[in-house]
Amino acid sequence: MLEINKINTFHGKVRALWDISLRVAEKEIVALVGGNGSGKTTMLYSISGLLPPASGTIHSLGKRIDGMPPHQIVKLGICYIPEGGKPFPDMTVRENLEMGAYIYETWKRKEETIDQVYHLFPILKERAGQLANTLSGGERQMLAMGRGLMSRPKLCMFDEPSYGLAPVLVKEFFGIIKTLREQGVTILLVEQNVRNALEISDRAYILENGGVVLEGKSGELLQNGHIKKAYLGL
Amino acid sequence: MQILEGREVKKYFGGLAAVSNVDFHIDQGEIVGLIGPNGAGKTTLFNLMSGSLVPTSGVIRFKGEKITGLRPHQICKRGMARTFQFVKLFGNMTVLENILLGSLFGSPTGMHEVNAKRESLELLEFVGLSAMEGSLAKDLTVANQKRVEVARALATKPELLLLDEVMAGLTPTEVGSAIELIKKIGSRGITVFMIEHVMKAIMTVSDRIIVLHHGEKIAEGIPEEIATNPKVIEIYLGT
């Protein structure tokens, strides 16, 4: 589904990713875990086309995608849901969701998709006519997820999805991730909530300072002593 | 002694009640947590306290004096400071300059520039960011930006500090250091009122917790009581 080979990405002059390689197979849930400044968000920027790598390659389903403009990457079925949501503030909840289905193929099915999104996030249905900037922080996050799902993606990349969400919603959200996988969506998850991320994913990569320091099956990583100390605060 | 008191505080946006009839109080020296589902009105309550918003009705008293209707800079000078859910730093200025402004303008008597600089450097060290002194605020990671915001708020010499989701996006280990920081702030005699979703932090650090839901206070008590309150579990904590 996704193959990243030795990419190096810079923010201006600062190198954020150092020769990183990683793989995501179809229908997998893979987690990217690491502290602040480890490069997790930069990785998602590179995959989604917002900040292309300076060297290295990214392939998805046989096509080379590094260097492609972001909107074409979305058309391939890769969707990026940013940290903090970032919904369009002066548009209503419904309009935001509709914008998510901008690509023609998904636009045709948008009513059907909107119903599915409302089913997953009932509060969005409740607030359908409200302007996005009147929503609370957590509600904006949910709106952004809904908007991302509107493009009926094959690969969904979540950047800190549990950021600012109430605990009960965090649990619901991780339930939604499971549902998505059952529907055939591949998931790449960047999360600070390490325990939840490892509990729900099949495999995980641990990032530090722009490089992969550990990778493997999530179940095993949860037992790893270094992980427990450095990330789980145990 | 009560440092903050709110009585029958209401805030309506058109017909929508963001905060309806909340009574609350904070005693000096306490660390109080404010939790509730997304959209419950927590940040709105903070906005009403700090002066960003004016209540539709109700009274808020700070150190015994009515502050409803005062502008934020006046409330700041009286000793209340806050951080924001979405960090509002002065991005194109250095980290030190951000904190310096707090020192220069926020304390009740104003500060001499030389002393202000010294104090700001101390505060930088207090939050653990001495190395970032000359960096532009916008270039920092989000977690570090939150620390700068805390330092800037502390620079105004508050007696009450409002923290809005300061721990969002931190790994459990980073949450641990943030908890230490809050305890350090508390030991300086500053009262803390914090909105949080990171349960570990709230439960460890708070003396008392207030729970909001749909703009109303539905529960209040010590952490153990709140963690076992069935209504709170249902609407907020999940099972």
Next chain:
Amino acid sequence: MRRTISKKIFYLMLFSLIFILMVIMPSYVSPYTIILLNSIFMYIILTVSWALFSGPTHYLSLASAAFFGLGIYVSAILGDKLPLLVVIGLGGLISFLLALLVGLSSLRLRGMYFTIFTFGLSELIRHSVQWWEVNKTGTVGRWVVAVDHMTVYYVMLGILLITLVVAYLIRHSKYGLALLSIGESEEAAEHIGININAMKMITFAISTFFMGATGAIMATRWSYIDPSIAFNPLFSFMPVLMAIFGGVGNIFGQILGAGVLTLLADVLLTKFPYYYMLLYGMILVVVVLFLPKGLTGLKEEVKRWREGGSVNPVRKDGPRPE
């Protein structure tokens, strides 16, 4: 602050040298040069005082013409009744007071709304004065008491000096930092104890003082004025253009922008009387396109060009690192 002490002293000496040069110059150059210098001084004052407020706070005012024109009219009405320096002071003072009034009503407006409001205000004042003159006073224009160009020169130099000193002092004081913070995040600034309304109003009013004073003295050069001359919107637009051209962020850039553009206009007018507007516009567009930080950004751009450009430019600011 940022410069070392020795650099500061160097610039101070350089500045004093230039100033002394300006003082003794008139005796040695042609009247034409003096008149040209007057024009340059005028635009420098307008640009620097405009940028005093609008630069750091990002509240773009298009009302400079209103305050400049007010000074002109003070001169026209009182020029023959009061001594010159008093008239100039009054020009500044009345602008200052009007600005406080304007500030009370408009400084709660944000961004574009503020800019449009100030432009509308300027036009409103122009039409109001016109109406008053035509209907109440029975004149269209007025004659202004003439003053010889040497006196004008020295008065302008004096106003220029004061403007630059005030701009410099504000910028390098804690108030300058506070003004910058208002431009970055008003809400945060307010929450750390800055009285943003008072600060905006007073800074805005200070900037208009110099505009009014300059108007009062420039009127004596033109000898005949009417509302469309005094409140010409160009006096609102030019300072903005000049500041952007030279570099809004620092006083040197503002001086450079005003100086270069005024000189350029003069040169073009004399060499290419038929095309000068076209050439002028083209030069403006080209510079702003390639040097978004203005002329003072030239050094930075050359450095960047030499290093082969930054790797991975997406947009100028790009997404933030996590």
